Amino acid sequence: MPTGACGINCDVCRLNLLGICSTCGSGRSVDGKKKAAAQQRILGAPCPILACSMDKAIDYCPRDCNSFPCDRFKNGPYPFSRGFLNMQARRRTETPSLKNPSGDEVDVPIEHWEGLLRRDQKIICQNALVVHDSLGFFLLPFLKEYIRVDLKEYCLYHQKHGGWEIFHNPLLELVCLVYLLHAGPQGMSGRMAGPHELKAGHFFKGPHELKTQPLVERYGFDIKGFKKAAENLGGEALDMADAAYRFEAFPKIPLYYLLWEGDVEFQARLSVLFDHSIEHHLTVDAIWGLVALVSDLLLVGGHF
Ligand code: SF4
Ligand code: SF4
Known part of the structure; x- marks a missing residue:
């Protein structure tokens, strides 16, 4: 998918369809490298946004960089307007995870x-x-x-x-x-369990499915980025899957995130596992909420 590091999508641009402008690409893509080389040759320097994303080894600035929108966007002539960049800067400070599985605002009784x-x-x-x-x-x-x-x-x-x-x-x-x-008096069992192995496992279906898909989209082809975010969040690396981390969410509630990288044959996959004792300490909807919180923190690079 030829989307530039800045987020501009060449797929929907007529200049690209007509062959007037070549495809750009993400900061880790072959298309991006080719575009930067062409710019160097024709214009004498690559696009500063593309060059910076290549240096940082990130795909897309708006999705992957905590500095977005940086001065390269604010001071450059393109690609986005001041109004759009201001909106991005403002809305990126909003707290995610404020909705319950039904899409309603979370209410604390x-x-x-x-x-x-x-x-x-x-x-x-x-x-x-x-x-x-x-x-x-x-x-x-x-x-x-x-x-x-x-x-x-x-x-x-x-x-x-x-x-x-x-x-x-x-x-x-x-x-x-x-x-x-x-939280009950029971200790941890030391046995890992997926959501469907819990007594109330039927809860985690349909709209209550654990919030993991955005992580697959973000890190499914970026194991390094996943590791960095997990380590920023205090995760302990485990020797499982392509990358796996244990997070001490609460004292009796470890969460295990296991990521398998995607390739041409297999889709990327991410599983969240719990200690089997989790239902002694949290209700199922709270388990859902906790995973949504931790997943959102991983999506923003593991920073609070
Ligand atoms: S602004 Fe830079 S990164 Fe974005 S499409 Fe143009 S060359 Fe590519
Ligand atoms: S610092 Fe700016 S140009 Fe560089 S990767 Fe981040 S948002 Fe993109």
């Missing part, structure tokens, strides 16, 4: 907060393997970060710029509360 307040705090700490910090907040490890859970103000905080900042993400809030409320 107040009863979850009230339920937590009524529960024996010591038992919660023992079961969920969390502690209270010096100010009395629950300190809940989430991936490589800590989330502070404030039972007085009903909100979450995360660490930013050396301090704690309110963190508004309803899906994360819901999943954290469900974990604290539901």
Whole structure:
């Protein structure tokens, strides 16, 4: 598919169909290399966007680069307007994963907060393997970060710029509360299980299928990019599939992401596995939500 590193799609351009302009390509493609060489020959220099994406070994700036839209886009004469670039810069700060499987906004029932307040705090700490910090907040490890859970103000905080900042993400809030409320005394089994091997495995069908397809599209032919994102997110590499990582989502909830790279014969594939004990600690919809959160973090390169 001849899409340029900038995101322009030559497939739908008349100049390309008429042979007036040659196909561009992604920063890791043969088409991209050929285009850069032709530009060097004809214009004396390659397109700075294409050259930069080749240096960084990324395919498409808007999808793969956390610096998009960088100054090469903002200061260059093309390909996108200032209005489009401003919209991209603004919307890329929005929080993804705010929808439930039915496509509705995630709603955090107040009863979850009230339920937590009524529960024996010591038992919660023992079961969920969390502690209270010096100010009395629950300190809940989430991936490589800590989330502070404030039972007085009903909100979450995360660490930013050396301090704690309110963190508004309803899906994360819901999943954290469900974990604290539901984590049982059982330990981990050490046995991996796919979603369909769980007791409530029938849930993960149709609209409730785990959110993995966007990861296949992004990393199915970019194992290096997947490894980088997984390591940024604190994943532990495993000797499985073409690339596999274990993420400590919550203290009793490891998630395993296994990726098989695609080629001319086989489609890329990604599986998410759990510890078999996961249903003792999370409800099925919270499992779905947790995978959606972690998958979205991997899609943005593993950065919070
Ligand atoms: S702006 Fe650069 S990367 Fe985009 S299509 Fe043109 S040459 Fe290719
Ligand atoms: S820095 Fe700019 S040109 Fe380079 S890869 Fe990122 S978005 Fe593309």
